[in-house]
Amino acid sequence: MCGILAYFSKKGITKDILEESINSLKSIKHRGPDGEGLVLINSKSGSFKKILLDDLPKDLRINVDHFNEIEDYKFDLILGHRRLSIIDLSSNGHQPMFFNENWITYNGEIYNYIEIRQELISNGYQFTSNTDTEVILKAYDFWGEKCIGKFNGMWSFIIWDNKTKSIIISNDRFGVKPLYSFKNNETYIFTSEIRQFKYFSEINLSVNQENYNLFLNYGYTPLDNTTYFNEIKRFPKSSLLKFDFSNFNKEEHIQYYSIYNVKKRFELNFSDAIHEFSSLLTQSIEIRKRSDVKLGVSISGGIDSTLILQFLNQFTDNEKVQTFSAISPNKIGDESKFIYEVHKHFDVDTCFSYPLKEFNEADFYDFLDHVEFPVKTMSFYAQWNISKLMKSKGVTINLVGQGADEVFGGYRTHYIRYLRHLILKGNLITYFREVNAYSELKGIRKNILHRIVILDIGVLLMFKVGLRKIDVKMLNHWNKTSDITDFLKNDLNFYQLPFFLHSDDRSSMAHSIETRHPFLDYRIVDFGYSLSNEFCFKNGWSKYILRQSINDSLSRIKWRKDKKGYTVPNDELIKKILPESKNLQFDFRKLCLERVINSF
Numbered sequence: 001m002c003g004i005l006a007y008f009s010k011k012g013i014t015k016d017i018l019e020e021s022i023n024s025l026k027s028i029k030h031r032g033p034d035g036e037g038l039v040l041i042n043s044k045s046g047s048f049k050k051i052l053l054d055d056l057p058k059d060l061r062i063n064v065d066h067f068n069e070i071e072d073y074k075f076d077l078i079l080g081h082r083r084l085s086i087i088d089l090s091s092n093g094h095q096p097m098f099f100n101e102n103w104i105t106y107n108g109e110i111y112n113y114i115e116i117r118q119e120l121i122s123n124g125y126q127f128t129s130n131t132d133t134e135v136i137l138k139a140y141d142f143w144g145e146k147c148i149g150k151f152n153g154m155w156s157f158i159i160w161d162n163k164t165k166s167i168i169i170s171n172d173r174f175g176v177k178p179l180y181s182f183k184n185n186e187t188y189i190f191t192s193e194i195r196q197f198k199y200f201s202e203i204n205l206s207v208n209q210e211n212y213n214l215f216l217n218y219g220y221t222p223l224d225n226t227t228y229f230n231e232i233k234r235f236p237k238s239s240l241l242k243f244d245f246s247n248f249n250k251e252e253h254i255q256y257y258s259i260y261n262v263k264k265r266f267e268l269n270f271s272d273a274i275h276e277f278s279s280l281l282t283q284s285i286e287i288r289k290r291s292d293v294k295l296g297v298s299i300s301g302g303i304d305s306t307l308i309l310q311f312l313n314q315f316t317d318n319e320k321v322q323t324f325s326a327i328s329p330n331k332i333g334d335e336s337k338f339i340y341e342v343h344k345h346f347d348v349d350t351c352f353s354y355p356l357k358e359f360n361e362a363d364f365y366d367f368l369d370h371v372e373f374p375v376k377t378m379s380f381y382a383q384w385n386i387s388k389l390m391k392s393k394g395v396t397i398n399l400v401g402q403g404a405d406e407v408f409g410g411y412r413t414h415y416i417r418y419l420r421h422l423i424l425k426g427n428l429i430t431y432f433r434e435v436n437a438y439s440e441l442k443g444i445r446k447n448i449l450h451r452i453v454i455l456d457i458g459v460l461l462m463f464k465v466g467l468r469k470i471d472v473k474m475l476n477h478w479n480k481t482s483d484i485t486d487f488l489k490n491d492l493n494f495y496q497l498p499f500f501l502h503s504d505d506r507s508s509m510a511h512s513i514e515t516r517h518p519f520l521d522y523r524i525v526d527f528g529y530s531l532s533n534e535f536c537f538k539n540g541w542s543k544y545i546l547r548q549s550i551n552d553s554l555s556r557i558k559w560r561k562d563k564k565g566y567t568v569p570n571d572e573l574i575k576k577i578l579p580e581s582k583n584l585q586f587d588f589r590k591l592c593l594e595r596v597i598n599s600f
Contacts (some may be wrong), residue, residue: 001512002095002177003031003192004105005038005080006158006167008245010186013040017202019067022053022354024199025080028192029055030370031107031509032082034089037582039096039103040075046101046162049075056092058286067282075168076245079160081105084512085357086291086396087113087221092129099137101162106133107192108155108177109514111287111521116150140168145240148256152287152521156235158190166244173257174403174492176501182231188243193506194232194372198600205600206227215593219376223498228597229375237493257522259489273535274548276373276527278311281549284400284521285311293396296322296351298386301338302412304392304401304548306557308518309346309435310550312399322349326382326568328356333567341556351393353385355568361578369599370510372501374592376585386508393422393510397507402500403519406492407528408543409536410563414488418537419453420460421484430534437540441561484533492525 003468007013007021018040018379025036036055041048052064081095086109096105113132116139121127125138131152139147140159145168154176159168169190171179182189197203208230214220225234236242238257244250268276285308288297297312299305312321323343328334343350355378367384368374375381390398405411409418415438422431439446451491507533508515518524528536531545538544542563550558574581574588581587
């Protein structure tokens with residue numbers, strides 16, 4: 001897990017541009033406190049120069065140049081890197097990394113790198129490090145662009161291909177690892193964080209007014225490839241771009257993966273589905289344990305994090321796992337009792353953060369500066385506190401449960417949409433059975449529940465025939481989606497998960513923590529979307545197959561009726577910043593939005 005930079009200029013690199021690039025890299029030292037590297041490349045000849053930087057490992061300070069010694073316009077491409085050491089902590093993992101005339105700068109983890117490495121060794125490749133970075137570089141050398149289909153993990157990487165005189169840019173299947181770009185008529189820049197762009201004198205950022213207004217008025221965050229600045233774009237997930245410098249205006253993104261291609265497996269029975277899910281989650285956690293640094297688990301007292309701890313427990317060899325939770329004792333929504341219930345069943349070393357008690361206004365603004373997008377609730381600040389606590393305990397990897405809700409249907413809206421789906425499919429017997437069960441579980445009167453579903457169908461029909469619309473293409477699409485599985489896929493791809501992943505990345509990396517997501521192993525995602533709907537929604541319960549996978553001894557967690565997450569006393573925390581506010585939620589959105597915009 002690291003931070004990267006790529007800068008290409010048609011005119012060539014000057015000392016001023018090189019100095020700006022070095023400063024841009026330094027601005028993300030939190031992403032990679034363990035080293036930095038930068039190489040200059042001539043995209044026509046392939047010649048290169050390595051640059052001496054402050055945090056370049058001492059044993060690598062040979063055949064490097066000070067940036068003042070570089071001749072202006074001799075090179076036109078910069079690849080830069082900040083390293084957070086996770087696998088092979090030696091300088092053998094230093095980046096940018098070189099092999100067979102190609103260079104890579106890479107942020108992320110390929111969890112199945114050991115298996116791919118063995119395949120490459122059987123094909124004659126030798127390795128000088130134990131890193132996944134070297135595996136990517138040699139996999140590309142052997143398989144070319146098709147190597148991406150072999151990777152199970154999270155990544156943003158840029159490879160300079162000296163043979164084709166082009167760069168290969170790729171983002172992982174679900175956009176876990178961020179990658180942003182700026183392009184004008186002369187320059188193309190890629191970065192891990194938006195903050196990196198402000199160090200380049202040629203860039204003048206302007207506010208994307210549509211996104212600004214949508215968040216201020218509705219709390220809607222852009223989760224497409226736009227940002228809050230017109231000039232900055234997010235590189236599309238599940239995407240590969242081969243960029244040829246000789247054809248600067250041509251861009252053809254190749255989508256190498258899509259959840260919309262997953263087909264239903266109606267022949268699978270429930271017993272076999274549970275067995276397959278257990279096998280997949282075991283494999284996912286096993287490869288996500290791979291590291292040379294300390295690992296912890298975020299625990300909320302819910303189904304997803306409990307499952308991670310339960311399945312991780314089989315690999316711990318009597319070693320205590322450190323768990324981390326944000327709690328607010330004696331406050332509405334506090335999950336302490338469920339967290340303690342989990343702790344009773346596992347021999348863990350528990351660590352707690354208390355967001356309300358520990359709140360510090362300067363720290364909150366530091367959080368906003370790092371997250372780079374405005375937030376609607378203080379629950380995201382709780383994530384920040386967890387990362388800070390992990391850092392203080394010497395933990396570098398955080399296993400979290402993100403993704404399970406969007407795949408297996410964990411939110412209230414998902415169940416309502418499932419009920420709507422049943423009516424639209426004409427499955428009225430199942431509909432009435434599920435309404436009765438859901439009504440009893442949630443304590444909602446059946447007539448009220450019927451009314452909610454019927455009104456939702458009315459909204460769907462108005463959007464479909466064009467009688468109602470929102471001036472945002474994606475939200476219109478979201479409201480037109482009638483199939484429950486497509487609705488879940490949209491939440492994962494566009495609406496729900498992207499912002500959680502964004503917040504995860506920024507809050508964790510601000511404290512040099514790597515977040516790993518076992519439920520976002522693409523094999524689990526494909527499996528989840530292939531299931532019959534009743535495996536996820538049954539007898540009023542959401543995420544039914546996940547519940548059935550939890551040990552019976554954890555019945556209070558297994559059959560929890562509520563859904564929370566990192567719940568905090570939201571209004572109390574906001575009032576610490578805005579004690580005089582008469583419109584708390586609007587004023588909070590405005591404060592967060594203006595802080596983010598003005599930081600650039």
